Amino acid sequence: MRSEFLPFSTPTIDEEEISEVVDSLRSGWITTGPKVKRFEEEFKAYVGAPFAIPLSSATAGLHLTLLALGIGPGDEVITTPLTFASTVSMVILVGATPVLADIEPGTLNIDPVKIREKITPRTKALIPVHFAGQSCDLDPIFAIAREFGLQVIEDAAHAIGTEYKGRKIGTFDSISIFSFHPNKNITTGEGGMVCTKDETLAEEISLLKFHGMSREAWKRFSAAGTPNYDILLPGFKYNMMDIQAAIGIHQLPKLDGFIARRTEIADFYTREFADVAELALPAYAPYEQRHAWHLYTPLVRIELLTIDRDRFMAELKARNIGTGLHYKAIHHHEYYRKVMPVPAGSLPNADYASERILSLPLFPKMTLDDARDVVAAVKDVIARFRK
Numbered sequence: 001m002r003s004e005f006l007p008f009s010t011p012t013i014d015e016e017e018i019s020e021v022v023d024s025l026r027s028g029w030i031t032t033g034p035k036v037k038r039f040e041e042e043f044k045a046y047v048g049a050p051f052a053i054p055l056s057s058a059t060a061g062l063h064l065t066l067l068a069l070g071i072g073p074g075d076e077v078i079t080t081p082l083t084f085a086s087t088v089s090m091v092i093l094v095g096a097t098p099v100l101a102d103i104e105p106g107t108l109n110i111d112p113v114k115i116r117e118k119i120t121p122r123t124k125a126l127i128p129v130h131f132a133g134q135s136c137d138l139d140p141i142f143a144i145a146r147e148f149g150l151q152v153i154e155d156a157a158h159a160i161g162t163e164y165k166g167r168k169i170g171t172f173d174s175i176s177i178f179s180f181h182p183n184k185n186i187t188t189g190e191g192g193m194v195c196t197k198d199e200t201l202a203e204e205i206s207l208l209k210f211h212g213m214s215r216e217a218w219k220r221f222s223a224a225g226t227p228n229y230d231i232l233l234p235g236f237k238y239n240m241m242d243i244q245a246a247i248g249i250h251q252l253p254k255l256d257g258f259i260a261r262r263t264e265i266a267d268f269y270t271r272e273f274a275d276v277a278e279l280a281l282p283a284y285a286p287y288e289q290r291h292a293w294h295l296y297t298p299l300v301r302i303e304l305l306t307i308d309r310d311r312f313m314a315e316l317k318a319r320n321i322g323t324g325l326h327y328k329a330i331h332h333h334e335y336y337r338k339v340m341p342v343p344a345g346s347l348p349n350a351d352y353a354s355e356r357i358l359s360l361p362l363f364p365k366m367t368l369d370d371a372r373d374v375v376a377a378v379k380d381v382i383a384r385f386r387k
């Protein structure tokens, strides 16, 4: 057994990120400033998006996008049950109603056929989530959006560097929201970015992110600026800081290398587990795509074992292997069960995944020996608890 605990994820922070943060701290400019601007420009160039708005988190991006699109009471927004809370909570917080459409059983991404079944005259937007870094099938999703006049907001928290049919997520006729939380494919500590082609929307989100103020602080307080400003609307405090961007500008050039490494480890798991009947492995979508491998999420086929998923995770932990849970389905959480109950059995694929899914360790700093330890521990637990 491994002697040291292997976490499910940990960020790769090198000396250049540390020096850049120290440089910000020494410079006297630690909040939104020139490094945020540089990160915005470089991220925009990497993705190929005309407009990008750096924020304090992807959650902030979801919140401001919904507000800027005028989505609110009486509106319905269709999304996946297999996502993080904030995708759904932000819909609730703007006063709209989230509607869950079931996932595909293999990729665990939202099923476009199920989206169509959920559309009503009140539907205003769709929020597909590119689960684990694999693109949703965007063509049928955009076709539905065009047919019914809906906005598409891509929750791209897992999908920095993901491509669909040769194009990066962030370049489609939609709004894409990325996360730089420490577990994500690149990090800024906490942080997020909204990408869009719509200049008016980008301006609205930029205003909302910082008090509705007509000028950002660094334009007011730098030598070139003027301290005057106007408030154009009541806004939030969702700006990214230079301390965060200092990390991001050194993470971004490493992203493709990170994804290559993640892919190597994911492919290793897939080869090693190919004959393990007790695991249903993550499926590759059949269309052309680049999977960013944010997560590696097999389903544990508990019907073949004497233990449930939670015990499976505990057994891995006892063998010094960390795991993540992405996700317990939204409609299984206490709060959503109360405010948006769904009829039992109406989301069968999400129910199935929710009780079986776990995230195995996957991060660029992992070695193949670490991955071998994970495989050995998983096989050991299965052998011990096979029916």
Ligand SMILES: Cc1ncc(COP(=O)(O)O)c(C=O)c1O
Pocket: 056, 057, 058, 059, 060, 083, 084, 086, 087, 129, 155, 157, 158, 178, 179, 180, 181, 191, 192
């Ligand atoms: C699918 C999904 N959406 C949204 C978020 C929110 O991102 P952030 O933590 O940057 O607010 C996350 C983060 O875990 C996520 O996984």
